[in-house]
Amino acid sequence: MRSLLRWAALLAAGISTAGLVVVGGNGAAVAVPACTVDYVPNQWSDGFTADVTVTNRAAPVSQWELSWTFPGNQAVISGWGAEVRQTGAKVVATSLAWNGSLATGASARFGFQAGYQGANDAPVDFAFNGVSCNEDAPTTTTTTTTTTTGNLPVDCTTATVCDDFEAHSGSTPGAPWTVGAANCTGTGRVSVDSSVAHSGSKSVRVDGKAGYCNHIFFGAPLSGSVVHGRFYVRHTTALPAAHVTFLAMKDTSDNNRDLRMGGQGTKLQWNRESDDATLPEQSPQGLAQSPPLPTGEWNCVRFSLDNGKLTTYLGQQEIAGLKVDGVPTPDIDRQWLNRQGWRPTVTDIRLGWESYGDGSDTLWYDDVAFGPSPIAC
Ligand code: CA
Numbered sequence: 001m002r003s004l005l006r007w008a009a010l011l012a013a014g015i016s017t018a019g020l021v022v023v024g025g026n027g028a029a030v031a032v033p034a035c036t037v038d039y040v041p042n043q044w045s046d047g048f049t050a051d052v053t054v055t056n057r058a059a060p061v062s063q064w065e066l067s068w069t070f071p072g073n074q075a076v077i078s079g080w081g082a083e084v085r086q087t088g089a090k091v092v093a094t095s096l097a098w099n100g101s102l103a104t105g106a107s108a109r110f111g112f113q114a115g116y117q118g119a120n121d122a123p124v125d126f127a128f129n130g131v132s133c134n135e136d137a138p139t140t141t142t143t144t145t146t147t148t149t150g151n152l153p154v155d156c157t158t159a160t161v162c163d164d165f166e167a168h169s170g171s172t173p174g175a176p177w178t179v180g181a182a183n184c185t186g187t188g189r190v191s192v193d194s195s196v197a198h199s200g201s202k203s204v205r206v207d208g209k210a211g212y213c214n215h216i217f218f219g220a221p222l223s224g225s226v227v228h229g230r231f232y233v234r235h236t237t238a239l240p241a242a243h244v245t246f247l248a249m250k251d252t253s254d255n256n257r258d259l260r261m262g263g264q265g266t267k268l269q270w271n272r273e274s275d276d277a278t279l280p281e282q283s284p285q286g287l288a289q290s291p292p293l294p295t296g297e298w299n300c301v302r303f304s305l306d307n308g309k310l311t312t313y314l315g316q317q318e319i320a321g322l323k324v325d326g327v328p329t330p331d332i333d334r335q336w337l338n339r340q341g342w343r344p345t346v347t348d349i350r351l352g353w354e355s356y357g358d359g360s361d362t363l364w365y366d367d368v369a370f371g372p373s374p375i376a377c
């Protein structure tokens with residue numbers, strides 16, 4: 001009965017009901033849901049990806065938000081096809097510029113990666129632009145107040161080093177970048193590439209090969225004890241169990257040894273060259289607090305190094321296991337802080353690939369920015 005009453009109210013109000021109500025076979029008006037959601041998780045022991053298709057059953061929209069609440073401790077790490085943000089158990093996925101417009105009956109598809117412990121039950125309270133998908137289609141056109149985050153390809157307002165690589169006409173990136181490898185060289189390669197790009201038509205491709213002497217980086221000068229970084233990286237092969245590095249910064253406070261970001265135990269990690277300390281610790285509990293780096297898509301990685309404190313984000317999600325906060329935490333930064341007064345002062349930033357045994361990968365970097373102020377994804 002509710003739908004009939006609503007139908008009558010709509011007619012009285014003179015509101016267009018196109019797409020909101022369908023007429024049943026007996027001539028009576030029957031309501032349709034405001035939205036339908038197809039939620040397909042693909043999970044492993046402590047994480048999952050979800051493929052989400054949302055269909056707009058109400059009036060056309062020019063942008064959308066799909067929200068839900070996780071029933072457990074699921075924590076979003078990164079998203080694609082939407083800006084996926086989590087606050088507590090609530091998640092809001094916001095359309096991007098290219099998939100915000102949805103006619104009645106049209107669908108958008110996006111996905112995300114998340115971690116969890118224990119059960120991974122699916123959410124049941126999906127809402128589309130604030131209207132529950134369990135409800136009938138809304139009686140009025142929803143006005144959205146969504147603000148897209150911009151996702152600017154390059155945020156160069158404060159950065160010291162900032163590059164979308166569009167201006168590089170050579171086969172390798174030119175100034176301010178230098179391509180090279182310390183101590184020995186082999187089959188690693190760096191090239192400006194037009195086959196894949198996060199912005200525009202160019203990125204930097206790194207053909208990273210196993211074995212230390214095949215390491216290769218493209219680097220630029222960067223100095224300070226406060227360094228914020230943001231880069232987009234797309235790679236091909238999952239991070240291996242062995243230790244690998246894809247970002248390095250020379251630390252003059254550590255005898256010019258490198259502070260390195262990369263992977264170990266298949267998860268993202270930081271590593272200190274001088275004593276091989278890792279962040280998180282390589283315990284199961286430590287590894288559970290850092291994600292893998294998803295393959296085959298652009299990942300926004302950012303970090304803040306600030307006078308001996310370090311925070312790291314994958315997309316909008318801060319990574320608990322990649323944090324040095326000055327207070328030794330078992331499985332995270334206890335080993336790291338065994339070195340008293342750790343306070344790096346870096347003099348460069350290098351992106352590329354360095355393996356110490358196993359581990360080869362093909363990576364692309366784009367829209368990189370490094371400087372003294374925070375830089376967003
Ligand atoms: Ca580019």
